[in-house]
Amino acid sequence: LSQASALWIFLKPPVLSQASGLGTETLLKDNSVYFRSVPVGADSFDVRGTSLLDVTIIYDPNTVKNPQAYTKWPLNKGVKVVISSSRSSRDVNDSKVSAAQAIRSKSCMGGGVRTDLQTGRRWVNQTPKNCIGIWTWGPNGKGAILVVNCDRDKDSAGTWCDLIDVLFSSSDIKDMSPMTLITDAPEEFFDEHRVILRIQPTYADKIRVYCRYRWTYKQVLGGEKLSYKVERNHQDEISFYVEGLQFPDADFDGLVYIKLSLENSKDNVKLFSEKLAFRIAPWIMTPNTLKPLEVYVCSLPDNQDFLKQIKALVNIAYCNLHICKEVTNRGDRWIQDEMEFGYTEAPHKRFPVVFDSPRNRGLKDFPFKQILGPDFGYVTKEPDNQHEINTLDSFGNLEVSPPVSVKGKEYPLGRILIGSGLTESNVRMNKIVQAFLAAQKVQEPVELYSYWLTVGHIDEFMSFVPAPDRKGFRLLLASPRECIELFKEKQKQGCGKASVQIHRSSINEILSDEKLNQYFDFAQECVDMNRKILKKELGLTEDDIIDVPMLYHKEHPKGGADSYFPNMVNMLVLGKYLGIPKPFGPLVNGRCCLEEKVQNLLEPLGLKCIFIDDFESYHLLLGEVHCGTNTLRKPFTKKWWECQNPAERTRS
DSSP states (O other): OOTTOEEEEEEEOOOOBTEEOSOOEEEEETTOSSSOOOOTTOOEEEEEEOTTEEEEEEOOTTTOOOOOTTOOEESSSOOEEEEEESSOOSSTTSSBEEEETTBOOOBOOTTSEEEEEOSSSBOOBOOGGGOSOOOOOSTTOBSEEEOBOOOOOBOTTSOBOOSSOOOOSGGGGGGSEEEEEEEOSOGGGGGSEEEEEEOOGGGTTTEEEEEEETTEEEEEEBTTBOEEEOOOTTOSEEEEEEEEOSOOBTTBOSEEEEEEEEEETTTOOEEEEEEEEEEEOOOEEOOTTSOEEEEEEEOOTTOHHHHHHHHHHHHHTTOEEEEEOHHHHTTOOOHHHHEEEEEEEETTEEEEEEEEOSOOSTTTTHIIIIIOBTTBEEEEOOOSOGGGOOGGGSGGGEEEOOOEEETTEEETTOOEEEEEOTTSTTOOSOHHHHHHHHHTOTTOOEEEEOTTBSSOOGGGTEEEEEOSSTTSEEEEEEEHHHHHHHHHHHHHTTOTTOEETTTTEEHHHHHHOHHHHHHHHHHHHHHHHHHHHHHHHHTOOGGGEEEEEOOEEOOSTTSOBEESSOOTTSOEEETTEEEEEOOOOOEETTEEHHHHHHHHHHGGGTOEEEEEOOTTTTGGGTOOTTTTEEEEEOOOSSOGGGSOOHHHHHHO
């Protein structure tokens, strides 16, 4: 037998949840540092193990015959031996394997060090050959989830902490993902070995890891702490808690890894290592079709009548009402533009998160000072140069659709919608905000054309309302065409002298104004451009869309389109109750024909139209009911991690 002869032995740990052990796959050759060489002249071997060891022989039946009982296996025939331990060793040398005439006895430490993550999702079972962290999407997906610690608590003295929450009490641990390190090997084994946890420098500002230490917790990873030598203190199980610090963003895909390694203390030889994969939960927007929980509105000297109407609407919709007083809003009434409500969620924790826009007007401090708090998070994205901010960066220009399916692609959390200057390539919502929205992945954004409007927000021409049939909703689109057809119908009925009340212009005068009608046609072309995009990107048909009569005009030579009368699509949706701007349209038989038309369109869906007078306090300032309110809604029942892989959805 030549000295090149070898016997392959694989020491394989038992299959455990995210488990691995000291005995990774090992090729045992002659002159091995672990085993003495195969004796010269040897041509066969046999293997025997104790009751706690499973021994499997791998061979090619074309070249090796399966020996009968008490017959040895041939060497130099590609025979391999896989040894698995049914449990980890509790004492040194308690489980032995011997290969007669080949190797000496050795204790099996398979599975001696492992991690267990209790996050409500499964960890992939890994063999030692594939000890890398895996995170997968879908109902049967695997991997841990972290929520971003973006709320703000008080310490024991009642003092507010910094923006990013810090650990003050054991109650904060409930927000974090638990991770347990199990070291169930013999105690004397750790006299010469150590367990190290490590993170890459790029993750230092993305996560923090705490360790249970007696009656308190100490930070062991994150910030300047990139590695931690585990202090066992004779414990078989050591509890860690992991939190996220940043949402996914342009330069961060949301995945982070913690590396676990077992090393020899004397010569720093790494005996085995594995990665644990975590995904940080995204920020998720909520559409109009979800249940309303709380309505926000500003109080100003000139909007008290409007406020009374909102209070009445909120009462019948069984919502809470939060009134932002003048000392806080500093004269800024456009609370929809200032912020957008959403939430973040892991299997063990869910809480709302307000996204603060970069517009920075009178309400700029309201989300941070009044909304951020215990179990209510806060996030903002602002460019370094404030001069880069424009009207498209206000969040009246940010909406999300209900769940949709598009040519086999499922969007169970809907798709984010933003307005841009599609025909003016240099006019967009700020790239920092857009990149953040896209990085959340689960609500793939769609760009619409809104720059044709003076204010430039998509809530000026579209909205969604719940419906009991079809896709569970209807898309409402402002329609100059529908309004002109309605006026022509009333003209034929002999009501041409009836006037749009706020302009004192009769139906006859409106229909005969050639210049005005040319602008109506332009506005309709812009809406139709968006109609085409929405049908394609949301998988809608004409039956999913309701055209709401609306007219636009251009009062200022350098401005865009303004609403000719209060814009009924710019509504507040509270379940089946709709707070619609009162249009003050032509009165026919004592009724506003615009109100009557909208009621005929929406009330068959089980919706209740409640018209709110916002003319002086909002419409004349180029806004409406939706612009002046904001709504916190109940999250989706669908879990974002159960969605199909967004990357695969995009490629399909």
